[in-house]
Amino acid sequence: MNTSATTRVNSLLVVLNPNAGRKQGRKQFTKIVQPSLERSGKIFRLFETNSQGHAQSYFKDNICQLLTDGIHSKVQGDSITEIEDASSSAIPASLCIMVLGGDGTVHEVINGILLGLEDGSNGSTVPGPRIEFAIVPTGTGNAIATSLDITSVQDALDRFLVGNMAPLGVIKVSKLSQDNSIRSDRNHKETRIWKPYIYSVVVNSFGLHCATVADSEGFRGLGNARFILATLKNIVFLKQYKARVDLFGPYQRYDRSLREMISLQEEFDAQDNDSSAPSVPSRTLSGPFTYLMFTKQASLERGFTPAPYARASDEWLDILAVQNVGRRQILKVLKLTTKNGQHVELDEVEYYKAKAVELETTTKGRICIDGEFMDIEAGPEGRVRFEVVSPCSSSSNACFYVVQ
Numbered sequence: 163m164n165t166s167a168t169t170r171v172n173s174l175l176v177v178l179n180p181n182a183g184r185k186q187g188r189k190q191f192t193k194i195v196q197p198s199l200e201r202s203g204k205i206f207r208l209f210e211t212n213s214q215g216h217a218q219s220y221f222k223d224n225i226c227q228l229l230t231d232g233i234h235s236k237v238q239g240d241s242i243t244e245i246e247d248a249s250s251s252a253i254p255a256s257l258c259i260m261v262l263g264g265d266g267t268v269h270e271v272i273n274g275i276l277l278g279l280e281d282g283s284n285g286s287t288v289p290g291p292r293i294e295f296a297i298v299p300t301g302t303g304n305a306i307a308t309s310l311d312i313t314s315v316q317d318a319l320d321r322f323l324v325g326n327m328a329p330l331g332v333i334k335v336s337k338l339s340q341d342n343s344i345r346s347d348r349n350h351k352e353t354r355i356w357k358p359y360i361y362s363v364v365v366n367s368f369g370l371h372c373a374t375v376a377d378s379e380g381f382r383g384l385g386n387a388r389f390i391l392a393t394l395k396n397i398v399f400l401k402q403y404k405a406r407v408d409l410f411g412p413y414q415r416y417d418r419s420l421r422e423m424i425s426l427q428e429e430f431d432a433q434d435n436d437s438s439a440p441s442v443p444s445r446t447l448s449g450p451f452t453y454l455m456f457t458k459q460a461s462l463e464r465g466f467t468p469a470p471y472a473r474a475s476d477e478w479l480d481i482l483a484v485q486n487v488g489r490r491q492i493l494k495v496l497k498l499t500t501k502n503g504q505h506v507e508l509d510e511v512e513y514y515k516a517k518a519v520e521l522e523t524t525t526k527g528r529i530c531i532d533g534e535f536m537d538i539e540a541g542p543e544g545r546v547r548f549e550v551v552s553p554c555s556s557s558s559n560a561c562f563y564v565v566q
């Protein structure tokens with residue numbers, strides 16, 4: 163997979179969420195971003211979000227138009243007024259989006275784009291347009307920027323101007339289709355029918371992390387301290403969360419003695435699995451879980467690195483699981499998560515990489531998807547599937563890249 167392609171996209175749209183993080187985005191745009199872009203001769207359009215969900219609905223409604231737009235067209239409010247090449251019906255291959263915000267804003271933009279392209283794709287199987295992101299961290303956690311080691315607004319701009327790109331993997335989160343969710347083929351092999359529900363770019367969690375994200379909303383305004391407060395609360399009132407996790411297809415496991423991820427392809431090959439759509443898990447974690455996450459990002463905020471081997475550009479989903487431990491143990495795990503990901507050396511921690519994962523809860527449960535919440539039914543009907551969509555594959559409606 164190409165991890166160092168240089169930018170070749172001219173059209174630049176700057177998305178500004180003035181409410182992200184400590185609400186400094188507008189100031190940073192005027193003082194740092196705008197002068198820097200103008201100095202380097204970049205022509206751009208500005209889109210400022212006005213509420214939660216605005217970025218998603220804007221991109222859902224406008225992505226096809228944005229892709230067909232000429233560089234000199236203007237955005238006025240939610241509509242694009244001057245379209246340079248209105249006669250062109252073919253969608254040009256590229257768009258660059260600079261996001262001044264946090265992970266929630268990137269999540270909304272990506273979901274809006276994929277929904278908009280899905281509506282406009284008419285079932286096409288050709289890979290979708292190339293969409294490049296430059297992420298300027300003005301949010302709270304800034305997991306994507308932090309995982310790319312982008313340290314400031316200026317650093318993000320400097321990297322944008324250099325233009326080195328890496329693919330940005332996206333996680334498709336699917337629920338079982340309500341009608342006819344299990345189908346049998348000619349050989350009476352049962353196949354589940356999945357319906358995409360949402361796309362995730364940062365982290366999907368269950369258990370303590372999800373409860374912490376929910377509680378941290380009440381402490382907004384405290385910056386990153388809101389996560390610390392919410393985590394402490396959930397350690398004091400520690401719960402174990404009953405669920406099973408199935409890994410499908412080839413997978414890797416962190417080996418503490420070798421201090422690296424080892425491939426378990428051989429174990430997987432030995433099973434009676436159809437590699438294109440395996441129905442038998444290659445590994446099952448039976449819970450209950452204290453802490454569980456599936457992620458594409460190594461760090462969720464500066465200094466907090468739960469999945470040290472995660473790469474936004476690869477095709478793996480990183481799985482961090484801590485099963486049924488007490489307060490003292492989970493505190494030790496979380497403490498070492500802040501020490502360059504040393505928690506993976508603890509016996510309590512299981513760390514895997516897989517291509518597809520399914521979660522099934524024993525009672526009604528809740529998962530957190532990039533800060534959004536999804537309630538799930540108990541048992542097999544409530545199963546949720548997580549899989550990485552390879553950028554630029556025929557199954558992807560768009561080829562996402564990110565400035566690194």
Ligand SMILES: Nc1ncnc2c1ncn2[C@@H]1O[C@H](COP(=O)(O)OP(=O)(O)OP(=O)(O)O)[C@@H](O)[C@H]1O
Binds near residue numbers: 184214215216270
């Ligand atoms: N003008 C606005 N007013 C209020 N909320 C907004 C506005 N524009 C966007 N939002 C919402 O702000 C929320 C927070 O944005 P974002 O997630 O980017 O920042 P953050 O939570 O501070 O950072 P991170 O997700 O990196 O921790 C999102 O849910 C987004 O929908």
